Amino acid sequence: MSEATGGKPNTGGSRRADRLLEVREERRGSRPGDTYIRIVRPYEELFERGDDGELIATERTVLDRPGWTRALRAFRTFLIGRPISSQHEGHERLTKIKALAILSSDNVSSSAYATEEMMRILVLAGIGAISLTMPLTIVICAVLAIVATSYWQTIKAYPDGASSYLVASDNLGYRAGLVAGSALLIDYTLTVAVSISAAVAAITSVVPEMFAWRVAIAVSIVLVLMMGNLRGIRESGTIFMAPTYLYIVTVLVMVGIGLARLATGTMPEYIPPPEWLAAEQGGQALGLLLILRAFSSGAAGLTGVEAVSDGVPAFKPPEWRNARITLVWAAAIFASLFLGISLLASQLGIVPDPNEEQTVLSQVARVVVGDGPYFVTIQVATVLVLALAANTAFADFPRLSSFLARDGFMPRQFAYRGERLAFTTGIIALCGFAALLLVVFEASVTSLIPLYTLGVFLAFTLSQASMVVRWWRRREHGWQRGLAINGLGAVTTGVIALIVVESKFVAGAWMVVIAIPLLVMLMLAIRRHYRNVEHGLALERIPPGGRVDERPIVIVPIARLDEPARRALAFANSVSTDAIAVHVTNDADTADGLRDAWPEWAGEAELVVIESPYRALIGPLLAYLDVIGRREPNRTVLVVLSEFVPRHWWENLLHNQTALRLKLRLFGRPNTIVADVPYRIRA
């Protein structure tokens, strides 16, 4: 025996495992020092041996299974690749440059649609109202400053990542955490839907012919993202830096060119298509409500500000300091882009396309840099950064669901890592929900925005409020200042959340208002279920183990004397001396034949014939089990069913599915165990 089994003498199992696996060394020759020969194990491609004598499954146990799943497996491997061992799970640290690109993509990419969505609301009060775009942009940037400063605080307090769910659970209790968690799940789903819709709008701005296919294109992009994430995309790849920086640089350069042209008076004139103007002679009054609606739409641009604070552990040390620097940079870049685009759009008098075929950003770019390759480059960068933003949701949603599942609030499948180490269930669920939104809202950013903003600001508010509570409780050094900052953040974001509910309720926020409490209730119900199960299964209430049941009474229903019956009986006799064959029939003649042939045929098993004048099989058999059960209520009844396995599925139609029906009926029966003895016809 090797050292492998020396570790834990109390297991027993490893000894057995060795015996079965024939892992042993044999000594050739009789003196010490003679060669040891390791016996070749014919199955060593299936298992390796671990430290404590346990077996470690190799990749082949997953890949090379025979049977009907082989084709399925081949297809799966083709789509998402070969399984990855848990050993390869690891955390790569990000430089600030990389972190900025990856963590800010959600926030930065919002600048592609934030200006436009404000303008779309303002234009309802007429073209003149568009002049409010710039003031509103400045207000939103002020809010950004407050929110960013708040998260600047949070970063140091939660160096392990400051997801609103964790922070709110930690400080306000798990119910508040669930509200934040639900808001974030909705938010992530909408991040995918809105970003992809905006990406498709950026595409149709260049190629208007594809407008008719926008939903199909959007759903296809989501499917590609799902596939990529199931394969286990490493976000840390340098390739993922490209879209963000390309977008930032191209748009900032365009803004620079635009400002220069404005200053020098060389800006070409913008003439909106007259039918757009006609379509948008909106008769609404420019009241407070409309302005608040426009503000709410623009505030959607702030989504993703929290990403840096969620991702603190991914930074190189000192994590919190690097994260803070990155947060400031991200906010500054977003503000520059947003202000620049809004300024140009206002100055040029851009009118949003009522059909949503052309984006405002593409119109601005067309006027400023002309319809040439630079314009196309901006659009391509926009599509890529928006896709990257959607991709961050494909990391965030599954991770948050795995936290929720780990805490028992979501089905535990969400906590399992798939073969490629990705949270498969969460990824597929996100893809499904996002695709549903895209189909229902026809990939329109404007239709989706009212649903988007509320979840974001609710999560902001809960997170900031948690920080307030935390400062108050801990009274650490500088707590007054921290409390003031986070308090301002909480109040600001809370007020905005209320503004969103108020101004966007009819347009779609009502769905989120309903969905969040429903999700919270569902999550609580799920945890209640798991707790009940836990309570029911827990071993504490159970007498100490090692008990061996009395031998079961074995019942073997047989239809006639054939090979399946013989196999079932042989099995029954092998596990119990109390086997009883039961023959239910409505044909007295065959019953007599069976009885006559029985003694020389059936070994120890006894035969009970039940005549069934109503020709039913299952009812009388169950009744017989009841009788047996009443006689010996504490003994387990083992029902042995021989099941015929046809070579082709359609052949099942030619056989009564009695075994299947019986199994269904027996499944709920107390003290009853069903054993299936499959019988396959040899060709």
Add this chain to the structure above:
Amino acid sequence: MSEATGGKPNTGGSRRADRLLEVREERRGSRPGDTYIRIVRPYEELFERGDDGELIATERTVLDRPGWTRALRAFRTFLIGRPISSQHEGHERLTKIKALAILSSDNVSSSAYATEEMMRILVLAGIGAISLTMPLTIVICAVLAIVATSYWQTIKAYPDGASSYLVASDNLGYRAGLVAGSALLIDYTLTVAVSISAAVAAITSVVPEMFAWRVAIAVSIVLVLMMGNLRGIRESGTIFMAPTYLYIVTVLVMVGIGLARLATGTMPEYIPPPEWLAAEQGGQALGLLLILRAFSSGAAGLTGVEAVSDGVPAFKPPEWRNARITLVWAAAIFASLFLGISLLASQLGIVPDPNEEQTVLSQVARVVVGDGPYFVTIQVATVLVLALAANTAFADFPRLSSFLARDGFMPRQFAYRGERLAFTTGIIALCGFAALLLVVFEASVTSLIPLYTLGVFLAFTLSQASMVVRWWRRREHGWQRGLAINGLGAVTTGVIALIVVESKFVAGAWMVVIAIPLLVMLMLAIRRHYRNVEHGLALERIPPGGRVDERPIVIVPIARLDEPARRALAFANSVSTDAIAVHVTNDADTADGLRDAWPEWAGEAELVVIESPYRALIGPLLAYLDVIGRREPNRTVLVVLSEFVPRHWWENLLHNQTALRLKLRLFGRPNTIVADVPYRIRA
């Protein structure tokens, strides 16, 4: 012990049954003659005791099952009634009066549409061509005479019933039998579809408003017939005589009135709606093909002539003589009705309604007896006799399928009698096919007729040809005359079958031409399958029984130490000393915990820990079973799965269906038996 167990000492089973059932008598007092007290059996409501010591299940075993099927059962009992014991299976003998009513309904009711269907073809060559109706009717009546005479022969030769399937199988071999059987199955299905369509036409003739609902009405009638037959309608009920005789009498009286009015010149004038005339100015030439098509349509009226000869065993003795007399009467009555209706329709110059809202018969009746209660009576009688005709198919189709299933040509479910002694599968299948035809052909008699006639005449031909072969082989007294009669019958019906194929091929007969060989091939394939299975299962090739397998190796996959795992292990330990618990994990810590807790917990079972770095559970477990199997290839492996049974179905979503997936994968594994240990959470 009572006398009940004295019969067959070699069974052993009855002794055991008694012991378990506590059937015993105890003597009170010590002297002979003291009272015996029969122990009260708490389960005697479930079982009675039969002669050979077998148990006889009572109705309660079928009715009073607890669990989720109770509601289903209650609904079923509500729909089709309580189960009927096989003891009540019996044959009632029919008087000639009753037999005529029941067995001739199919044939007699055809007179309601035969005239019309001829006229519909003839009118394609213009209104004048309708004058050919009467000559064609006479030709068809001549054919009827030949067919009836042929069956008159058959009746005596096959006193046990002369279904074409049986007669053809008997004389021409099973392949010819299958052709006849397939033709008859199609024929019976079309009998339902055509009769119900004609019945609905008789309804819409009175209430044209219901025309839009004709398909729904037709399908509803079929469903009612199905339900009635599932309940096990006794055709012999006197109530079933009423429609046939009511129809015969009312129509014959109408024909009498019509002839009298024609003779006395008091017949009101018939003026067809001008738009009908316009619609039917058919441009087709009155060629031979058109006449043959009209003849084929009218020949559909001969369906059901064979019913009397099929039903010989139902007659009172002397069966064959009574059947022959009934056959002659049935043919004579049909001929009178058919000739009478055709004569009146021709004389009145009736034009068929191109919309199929009004039947020709109803138009004739309206003219002859006016639009009053007598007209309605005729229509009601028509509806009823047609429904009765459809109902005979609900007896014939399941009976024929049961013959075919008994011989292995159809799925054996068709041979089982349901709880109400009816052939449930056949009844439901017929209902499904007929409803499909009604929906596809929109309950139009004219559309269905081309499919109908071919099957009928193919079955006639095969039946008559069989008789020819039989006469030739047996050379019994009078064989020359018999052979001549059946030969004439075979040739006549064969020629008509060819005419139908020729003239109706495009209109729909092609479907039957394709369907019959397909059905025959399917039936042969089914029998081949059953034979293969039989061969595979048969005991002859197997060493004599009584063998007891070596104890199985028992594998218990466990996820953690909880109550379900304990129960599974307790069961495993109770049936084998070779139980091995297998824990597949990707978490080394829980594995260590499990291992530490194991010795004081698990009785004789050993523990094998398999680390699964790819997080898969099923693959490594199957691989381990492979390893075990390679070590001891001849021992059975019993896999014990503890399966969690949630209280509500939706709770399944919260648990991985690992047990289910494992079962699916293990089902095809050689030498592997799966035992399910369900575990139900107590509230």
